[in-house]
Amino acid sequence: MKKISIIFGSTTGNTERVAEIIKDNMAECEVTVTDVCNAKDEMIKSADTVLFGASTWGYGEIQDDFLEYYNSMKSELLSAKDVAVFGCGDSVGFSDVYCRAVDLIIEKASECGANVIGEGLKVDGDVDDNVSKIEAFAKELV
Numbered sequence: 001m002k003k004i005s006i007i008f009g010s011t012t013g014n015t016e017r018v019a020e021i022i023k024d025n026m027a028e029c030e031v032t033v034t035d036v037c038n039a040k041d042e043m044i045k046s047a048d049t050v051l052f053g054a055s056t057w058g059y060g061e062i063q064d065d066f067l068e069y070y071n072s073m074k075s076e077l078l079s080a081k082d083v084a085v086f087g088c089g090d091s092v093g094f095s096d097v098y099c100r101a102v103d104l105i106i107e108k109a110s111e112c113g114a115n116v117i118g119e120g121l122k123v124d125g126d127v128d129d130n131v132s133k134i135e136a137f138a139k140e141l142v
């Protein structure tokens with residue numbers, strides 16, 4: 001059974017909700033969802049595919065909890081690992097830096113030698129309006 005580890009940073013719960021919807025759409029995989037504050041190296045080591053999720057705050061900045069993790073991301077752990085990235089943002093209020101956290105994490109994971117899958121999932125505004133997009137993202141990864 002394919003092992004998937006989802007690690008998210010979320011301030012108001014939107015990215016957490018996306019993580020749960022992804023999990024619910026990965027039937028026949030062993031999926032764990034972990035707040036980045038509780039992330040352990042073992043969660044990466046033991047997974048076939050790792051999903052990182054973070055919202056964007058400030059002006060194009062990575063969500064606070066995830067930022068700390070981002071700064072510690074290293075190739076020893078991520079080299080050759082299959083990684084996909086998702087996150088929430090607001091394209092109306094922040095068109096120039098919409099979901100920039102997703103782009104930054106993809107860039108960092110690539111620098112660490114990860115095999116980044118796809119362009120990342122950007123969830124705009126209300127999570128409820130994006131459920132089918134989230135489901136499609138999840139199903140493509142299994």
Ligand SMILES: Cc1cc2nc3c(=O)[nH]c(=O)nc-3n(C[C@H](O)[C@H](O)[C@H](O)COP(=O)(O)O)c2cc1C
Pocket residue numbers: 009010011012013014015016054055056057058059060061063088089090091094097098099100125
């Ligand atoms: C003060 C503030 C700053 C924000 N900055 C950005 C931003 O730079 N880019 C973006 O795409 N969304 C931005 N957003 C929108 C949030 O990313 C969005 O509300 C998201 O759903 C929050 O997800 P979370 O609950 O998982 O933290 C901002 C929202 C607030 C309130």
